[in-house]
Amino acid sequence: MGDETRQREALLEAIENVADRIDEEKTHLTDLDSAIGDADHGANLNRGFKAVMDKLEEMDDDADVQEIVKTVGMTLVSEVGGAAGPLYGGSAMTASTELEDGITAESSVAFAEAFLEKLQDRGDARVGDKTMVDAITPAVHTYKKSIEQDDLPPLEALAKAVDAAERGVEFTVPIRASKGRASFLGWRSTGHRDPGATSTLFMLEEILDTADDYLEGDTDVDATSPTIPDEEPEEE
């Protein structure tokens, strides 16, 4: 991506788009969470991102991308209240140091890997536990491989990562939860999409959508996910 100002602009727009998307989807996320959790995921995340938007408005115009991402993380950590705070916010805080020299293909891979590492460590969750890790892990792995091994342009790599995350979300439906509140339900947690994995996908979709506006690639990218049906979780 181009100069510093443009990176900043793109980042701020991506954050705003994520905040708007979480606001739009808060009821959906809470419904997913009420099926297998404690029905607060949508409301908690929305409170966090509302606070993030307030915080960014007060921020200095010359804050760099590292500082912005760190501020987003710290604000989520302070405001969310549930597990999403330390997981999303704490991981963003830690990973923000990778963006010290701005956003490049290389630094974005490093950011994604650092984010995933912190997330797995903090949540002590692995793939298959029915958590946000199931969406983020395939996304990060796919992104890294697409950039480092397949030499794809970042936008195309990101599109593949979002696709991988989407399949990760679908993977959470038939499996039994072994982390978080949903694990208390045992086998009754199967058949429900994991709310954390779903909010991860929403965020990645918005980041892709924003990147598509800013990176003038010739990749045809569809940021919406046609295989995720727009439906409410079934009642227990």
Next chain:
Amino acid sequence: MIGLLIVSHSGQAAAGIREIALEMGGEEETIAAVGGDPDGGIGTSIDEIREALADLLEETDGVVMLVDLGSAVMNAETAIEMVESEAVVIADAPVLEGALNAAASATSPKATVESVRESAEDAADISKL
């Protein structure tokens, strides 16, 4: 002197457990309790945990935390990272029984963060029937 911090999803639960733990010994200013999300709902607030830790660290040589479950544990871990103190640990123990054991053991003049944590963790073996 070793401090205790009780963290629960509910501020009332945390305060109640603190009340019971104080019966075992310890002083008002060395046992603290926090709970509830930033809006006062069920959950925990990292900022509140962090402030409570900072206050306790002024009065004591170290703090053992008793936390209930899930996101409270993650928020406690994140708060510890933010206060950047080596003298704070989380006991892997049931929150109520662990708090009672820890409160009793913290009254020993020889108590250390490690000895209090171990007593708290012994509570995992308490059998009730």
